[in-house]
Amino acid sequence: MRRVHAWATTASVAVMATATSAAYAAGGEAGLPQLKVGTWPSQLFWLVVIFGLGYVFMARVVTPRIGSVLEERRTRLDEDLTRAREASAEAAQTRADYEASLDEARNEAAEFARNAANEAQAKADATEKKAAKKMATRIGKAETALAEARAEAESNLTAIATEAAIEAATQVAGVKPTKAQADKAVKAAAKTLVAQGVG
Template sequence: MFVVTPAYAESNPTEGTHSETESFAGESHVSGVFPPFDSSTFASQLLWLAITFGLFYLLMSKVIVPRIGGILEHRRDRIAQDLDEANRLKEEADNAIAAYEQELADARKKAAAIAEAAREKAKSAAEAERASTEAELASKMADAEKSIAGIKTKALADVDTIAEDAASDVVKHLLGGTVTKAEVAAAIRAVSGN
């Protein structure tokens, strides 16, 4: 804690500062010109400007510009490599797509050939089966026609006998008389036109 005594309060702490400020201010007001615009210091200012510019130029030309140029060159090379890599990958992708399309076309042709072969095989098997069935049916038809012809021949041969028997029975029942077999056979032949 700070205690202010009456003797300290009566004393002036800024006493003596005015004189120093006044003396400093008095010196600056002597020339009255802003120092960079003072013509008496132009020669030294131009000398320091030339020295600073020269050092800055050397620093730029020997250190900063080569580094920036190296960075730009590295980036240009990197971009060129990336573009070359992208082109190479694009060509590989195009080649892969072309190979895929070719393989797909070959697979489709192969599938079509397999389907055609299967269709031809099934068609020839069906033709063979049809021909076999037709041959079997033709054989059965020939056997049936032979059997029918035999039955027809036998039936026709028996028709005369049956007709003779029936005619003799009809004459016997209707007329009450008997007729010889030769007379009945002659009558049947006359009616049938043989």
């Protein structure tokens, strides 16, 4: 700083000397007009008046005005930034809420689906059980009926065979076996047939 200062001073003095000598060389009147002391009071007077008034104008009107505009802009920018930040936070909150509710809905839907599936399964199981039970009853009944029918048919068959055996014996051999004898013979024959796989 000091060095620059000294340099500048030296330089300007040198420049002034050059300029002054140039002025003399050019054959100017009695040197520089700047050194005419008679003009100084007027210059000082007007400098004080004009700079003074200018200072008042700048200090009272211009700088407060520019300063307030800049200040206003700064506040406005700050406000806008704050508002933007708030809006951004709000948006994030909304998004989080939305996602939470979406998750909830998804869980609910999944549970509902699970319940529905369970219920349907239970219903189907119950129906199947009932049907199986019904079927079993019917099968049982049918089997009983069949067994009865078979027993009846068997007994009928024995009776018929006995009668036929008696008849045949009477006709063929001229003997009339008793019913008990015939029955015995038929039963023995039937046993043989069953054993041979016919029955």
